[in-house]
Amino acid sequence: QAQLVESGGGVVQPGRSLRLSCAASGFTFSSYTMHWVRRAPGKGLEWVALLSFDGTKKDYADSVRGQFTISRDNSRDTLYLQMNSLRGDDTAVYYCARGSHRNYDSSGLDFWGQGTLVTVSS
């Protein structure tokens, strides 16, 4: 069974940086597009970023473009989100999610981690 475990969240001061990790197991990580999605307190889900299976295609929500960087290490089955210049409105639970397989069409974000809480506060 696929499993995703996020880590790296915590309390950080405005303007500082944080790197989130998402460790994958139970499936061939290197064959899947991966996503980050967040949910701020009292708000809905917000798609943050995606990275293709081979790292060649990436894109970001307008709200984080130029501020966040998504990356992956297929040798370690791990997805990352580097978050710089953090602001209060980046406070959220961050989820990683599995997207489509390299050989198949979209099948939704079919597995999600438990999430990691990032709180930006002085």
Add this chain to the structure above:
Amino acid sequence: DVVMTQSPLSLPVTPGEPASISCSSSQSLLHSNGYNYLDWYVQKPGQSPQLLIYLGSYRPSGVPDRFSGDGSGTDFTLKISRVEPEDVGVYYCMQALQTPFTFGPGTKVDVK
């Protein structure tokens, strides 16, 4: 960016009764391959989001068959044939046709 809207934003339901949620997109989600790139998710209290429907009407294995999705182009519907008490949560549609992907605002479903 594609803007997603949902209605209603709040939906009180009675167990055993049907329920439906509408989702509209600012651009057509119908790809030239014939698929609509529209997914439905639910986030139950205290849980991570989970996929209910992908490509407009396809249900992943493990999702109860009381959930169904239909629609095409810019207008979509999620239907629950008979609501169960465990269906409470916030339901979201999300377009996956073009990046950035975008979610609807969510519909909060709770029991009357």
